[in-house]
Amino acid sequence: MKGHLTDKELIEYQFKLASDIQMEEISGHLESCAKCREHLEQLKEKFAALDLLREDVKVSEDLVSQVVEQVGKPARPKVVSILRPRWIGAAAAVLIVGLILLFANLTEQGTRYGPVKESPTLHSYGDGALDKEIAKKPAERLLVTRAKEEKAELEGEFEQPSGHGVRRGATASQRVPAEPGPPFAPASAIELVTLPRRDKVQLTIYNSADLTLVRERRNLTLKKGWNWLQFMWANTLIDPTSLSLEPLEKADKIDIQQLVFPARLRELGRWLIRSEVSGKVPFEITYLTSGLSWRAFYMGTLSQDEKTMQMQGYVRVGNNSGEDYENAQTRLIVGKVHLLDEIAELARRQYPYGSPWPIVHDKKYDYSALIVADELSFKSRSGVNGFFEDKELRRKEITKEGLSEYFLYTIEGTETIADKWGKRLLSFEAEDVNVTSLYKYDEERWDNQTIRFVSFANDKKHNLGEMPIPNGTVKIYSQADEPVSPSASRGGQGYLSYVGGTGIKYIPVNEEVELNLGPARLVKVEPKLMDFKTDNYVFDHKGEISGWDEIRSWQIEITNTRELPIEIEITRGFDTAYWTLQADIPFEKHDATHARFKLNLEPRIERTFEYTVTTYHGLREEVLP
């Protein structure tokens, strides 16, 4: 190599762009030439700047998720369309005409110039050969088979693939046993009937069991023949074992054959539907889901005189099911439901009926897995209507039978209940519910606090009684100021003050309910022990005390600082069943060990009464009858 290496040679050497021979030559030169080595170093230094952009780039998990979501739908398999562009037909026609002319020309020439050897290429597409050719291309074969089948269906036949026989004129249900099996569940979404929007949806929510029955009505567009309908429940709490599909019209012409849970495809099921009709058909899809709940709560507004109450009942429906329900007719079940399965657990299972993988599989797609899934689904069927006969689901039928025992609470009209949303709905409103306010004092239960109670009955007399009142919380308010109009006295206007709240249990019709509104600050009861003595000692033969009386004198002071008259009930306990009482007001024996005083107090008044109780101990107990 003459002279020094050029930049080109050095670059080619450095980046291995030169041929092997050139590389060797350059390498040899560099060993002997310090200047070129220095030049090479300078070049390396220059290109080292490229390394400034050699930082590691990491793909965020978000981006990966976005990409995967973007291609969430399974890939489209290659399907050769039967409907080719028109120009292909025209081109083919021209080609065929050309070939005929050419063939005629050759034949003519052959006649003229002698026999011509037959072309093997032309003959290889004779009878049966085309099928062989197609057999090499599975996708095309599938297409042709389907094309044949569809053609037959258009002629009113249900032709099966060769080898399975043909049954003419059989009804859909009759055909089922004779059919060798449905078409293989497509792994992709191609040829699936698109699940359209719901036309109607009805929710029946059992709040006691985190269970909701969903009934949807959708108009599906079917084609004549086999149809696959895909239903996905990803990110929802739908119990896939409860899925059911029923045609609402033309039931004799539509046969729901099976529900398949394809292997490798999670959280989706595909119904195989055999239809003798094409076009729109209304279907009802029912399933159970978890995550929808409801609870009742009530608001009572006491009138100024506290003798009546305006009562409003509300229902709050919450949706955490992962699914939006638009314009749903909502029904609420009051009462306990006995469930053996937790729907949420069923919904979260990876496979609806257990793993379809009987053995450990490699990643290669295994058709046997789907067969296992199919068998399981078939085993669970008993009858055309299928899945509600399943063993697991029979348990749920217990709850269904029990429905008549429970009260169904239907919300008027429809409501849209979106996922993660809650909605408060007015369930009833009652004016002028007669209520009784009662203050109670009982040291054994509430220490030295006076507790306020409001009671009413769930009956017609109280403007209620149309339906049982479900469990819930009640908040009671009262008018805090002077009413500005007569209507305000019924809670229509004026300021409200919170009186108290409590939980109530299920109130059947005609049953009375008493609401504990908590301690009353404006009504006070103060018992004072004024005197205590013992008397009437009895001695046994040894001279020891074997009986005595205890006599206590009590003064009870009651202060009503309210602007309203009140009724108060004071309960006093004596820790023994042997007692006698003298009081300056009437009392009643509440039970063996308690006496009860009832008083009506005027507004802003303080009242005192006294009583003396004598309790008998030991042999003195025998004094009492």
Next chain:
Amino acid sequence: MENTDKSLLDAHRQGDATAFAELVRRYGDSLLGYLMRMSGNREQAEDLFQETFKRVHEKAHTLRSEHFKPWLFTIATHLAIDGLRRRRRLKVVSLNQKLDCDEGRCEELSAVAVADGSCEPSQETVRAEQAEQVRLAIESLPDRQRATLVLAYFQQLSYAEVAEVLGCSVGTVKTQMYRALKTLSQRLPDVSEEIK
């Protein structure tokens, strides 16, 4: 045994959602790096990244061989070059772009500088400026040269693989590479020792 790219793609075609995610993770870093160097902008690179895998999904049935990686980069290259052409025709400015950045580049560059952490702030600034010069120098290359350089130098594909990606001969790749390097030798900044 690790699944081959082809088997993952086939599994995806059969509906296995995890297979595609595995492919994305397997080639994600490398592909995103390539697209960032091609586009010079992370935001656009991420768009191209998504578009590339979307095409992979759509064209999955067309891959006959086991050569997934070159095929993936071929798709990415076409998209990147198309994107570059569009950008030249229509200057696109992202609404998310920081106002104090020039054409949305500083975010990536500052990320490079800060991530290292070994430099003083002044050195970081110098380094960031130099990185920007390098990026501009690469951006000034014709598309094919740039793709060749990025694939061969940064993605460390062999020249044969680059040829497969770009659909040309190895000789053409070497020619493109030489031209790219020759241009760069005049445009790359001098990087001082201490900053290197």
